[in-house]
Amino acid sequence: MESHSASVGVLVVGTGFIAAQHAAAIHAEPRLELLGVVDIDPGRAAAASRANGGVPWFTDLGAALAETGAGACVVCTPNDTHADLAVQVAEAGAHLLIEKPLATDVAGARRAAEAFARAGRVLMPAHSHRYYDYALTVRDVIRAGELGAVDLVRLSLLGGWIWPDWRGWMLDPARSGGHSLHNGVHLLDLVTWWTGDIPETVYARGRRQTAAELRVYDYLEMTVAFAGGAVAVCEMSRGHRPTSYARRDVLVSGSGGILTLPWDAEAGSVTDESGTALLPPGGTDGFATQIAAWADAVTGGPPAVTAEDGLLAVAMGVAAERSIAEGRPVPVAEVLKEAA
Ligand SMILES: NC(=O)c1ccc[n+]([C@@H]2O[C@H](COP(=O)([O-])OP(=O)(O)OC[C@H]3O[C@@H](n4cnc5c(N)ncnc54)[C@H](O)[C@@H]3O)[C@@H](O)[C@H]2O)c1
Numbered sequence: 001m002e003s004h005s006a007s008v009g010v011l012v013v014g015t016g017f018i019a020a021q022h023a024a025a026i027h028a029e030p031r032l033e034l035l036g037v038v039d040i041d042p043g044r045a046a047a048a049s050r051a052n053g054g055v056p057w058f059t060d061l062g063a064a065l066a067e068t069g070a071g072a073c074v075v076c077t078p079n080d081t082h083a084d085l086a087v088q089v090a091e092a093g094a095h096l097l098i099e100k101p102l103a104t105d106v107a108g109a110r111r112a113a114e115a116f117a118r119a120g121r122v123l124m125p126a127h128s129h130r131y132y133d134y135a136l137t138v139r140d141v142i143r144a145g146e147l148g149a150v151d152l153v154r155l156s157l158l159g160g161w162i163w164p165d166w167r168g169w170m171l172d173p174a175r176s177g178g179h180s181l182h183n184g185v186h187l188l189d190l191v192t193w194w195t196g197d198i199p200e201t202v203y204a205r206g207r208r209q210t211a212a213e214l215r216v217y218d219y220l221e222m223t224v225a226f227a228g229g230a231v232a233v234c235e236m237s238r239g240h241r242p243t244s245y246a247r248r249d250v251l252v253s254g255s256g257g258i259l260t261l262p263w264d265a266e267a268g269s270v271t272d273e274s275g276t277a278l279l280p281p282g283g284t285d286g287f288a289t290q291i292a293a294w295a296d297a298v299t300g301g302p303p304a305v306t307a308e309d310g311l312l313a314v315a316m317g318v319a320a321e322r323s324i325a326e327g328r329p330v331p332v333a334e335v336l337k338e339a340a
Contacts, residue, residue, distance in 0.1 A: 008095070008298050009035040009070040013061055013085060014077030015048035018099060022074045023052050025291035032295055035068040061085065065092045072298055074126075075099060078169040079176050083108030086123065090115035095122040097294045101185045101317055102310030104177035106339035109314040113307035122297045125310030127189045131289035133282025134261055137268060138194050138250060141259050141279070146270055148256025153191050153232040156249040157183075160240035162210050162218050171216055173321075179216045180204060180320035184236050188316040189309065191224055191232035194252070198227040199312070202319035203329035209239030222320050225329070 010032050012019050019037075026032045036056040039045035049057035058064035061073075072095040075085050083103040089096045096116070102125045103109040116123035129135050142150055169175040176182040184204075192199050202224055206217025218239035224232040250261035250268070257272030261279075268279040293304040312332070319330040 007031055007033040008072050008295070009033050009068060010072045010074060011036050011038055011061075011064050011068065011070045012048070013038045013064075013073050013075045014081075014099075015039040015041075015044045016076065019048065019074075019076040020051065021287045022076060022097075022291065023048070025285075025287040026074070027052075028288055029291050029295050031299060032072070032291065035070045036064050038064045061088060062092075065089075065094060070094060072096065072122075079104050079182060080169070080174065083112050086112035087115040090119040090121060090123070093119060093121060095294075095298045097124050097126050097291070098310075099126045100128070100189075100310070101125075101177055101181045101314050102307070103314055104175075104181055106311065106315050106318060106335055109307075109311040110339055113311055116307055122294070122303055123307040123310075124294050124297055124303045124305050125307070125313070126290060127186065127193075127305050127309070127313065128286050128290055129186045129190050130193060130305060131284075131286040131293065133284055133286075134248065134250065134268075135190055135194075137279055137282065138252060138259060138261065141270060142194055142252065142254075143196075146257060146272070147252055147254030147259060149228075150195055150230050150252055150254040152230065152251070152253040153194060154249070154251040155187050155191060155232065156235040156237075156247070157187060158235065158237040158240050158245065158247045160238065160243040160245040162238040162243075171214065173216055176216065177314075177317060178321040179206065179218060179220055179236070179238070180222065180324070181314065181317035182216070183238060184220050184222055184234070184320055185313045185317045187234040187236055188222065188224065188320065189313040191234060192226075192312065192316070193309070195226055195228070195230050195232065197230055199224050199316055199332050200227050201225045201329040201331050202316055202323055204320040204323040206324040207239075209237065217324060220320070220324075222323075223329075224316070 037048040045057040204222040207219040208214040261268035297303040
């Protein structure tokens with residue numbers, strides 16, 4: 001019989017939409033074992049227990065940690081709960097994979113990062129897009145020097161499923177942090193990771209595409225200027241019609257060539273002076289790759305995404321929201337300084 005004696009016990013905290021993908025990834029990762037599920041809503045916690053082989057369920061994280069002896073948590077709760085839950089997990093001496101954004105403001109992100117530094121445990125923000133094939137391909141091509149010095153990144157993620165799936169907290173900027181933090185943060189983190197550069201300013205515009213009554217901008221344009229001179233133009237939409245619409249476009253231009261990655265199973269391409277080469281299509285499960293990277297970190301390896309990465313992504317999201325409100329490019333350093 002298979003032994004789980006060497007595995008790390010994990011709690012999934014928050015059992016809504018995204019938790020099922022994390023639970024499935026945990027079940028498939030031999031170094032991790034799901035010990036329980038936690039949700040303040042007892043009905044959801046019980047349903048998640050049933051969906052996961054009857055693991056114990058709890059409505060209180062402290063009780064769950066004490067009763068199961070779990071050494072790690074995956075937090076999948078609304079964004080405004082992240083900072084406090086992270087500090088609680090750190091103080092209990094457990095490792096953490098926490099959904100993006102790490103917090104809804106820089107002060108919260110810093111509080112979480114500092115709690116984990118004190119505890120000597122792993123805090124990995126779940127910037128899941130980094131583990132998708134498209135993102136890994138772009139990163140590998142840039143890092144291999146195939147494009148030379150990158151001067152422009154264009155990234156669009158267009159979709160239309162804001163209704164009816166979005167629930168109250170996502171539409172409340174005080175709880176989600178606004179759309180720049182809720183979904184924009186995926187793009188802001190990716191373009192920073194791809195370029196490996198320091199983001200200096202974020203200049204953003206927002207549109208309420210689905211309805212004027214929306215309290216968040218379901219369509220975002222965000223331009224990031226990097227210290228090395230590169231610019232990233234990011235477009236994030238959840239307001240397109242029909243609601244089934246989903247499209248991703250990537251273009252990276254550098255001194256030595258251009259990478260394009262269309263939305264579909266086709267391979268991307270790199271064009272340089274010698275012609276066009278196709279990139280191989282991928283097919284891996286981003287959430288499985290992410291949980292394996294976290295298991296690496298929890299068992300002594302370096303974290304694939306650091307607490308500082310999560311904090312920087314939060315600062316960029318805050319800068320984007322502020323830029324929309326004030327109509328000016330917002331220095332990331334300005335946001336970071338305020339909460340120092
Ligand atoms: N990486 C991705 O692609 C991706 C996709 C969707 C959502 N997310 C992130 O995942 C998180 C959850 O999003 P969702 O769509 O699953 O939300 P959801 O509303 O479907 O689920 C959240 C759950 O958390 C529970 N909850 C609220 N406060 C809690 C607390 N203090 N302790 C325990 N449980 C609590 C709620 O009862 C609910 O069941 C968010 O941070 C979101 O940004 C990431």
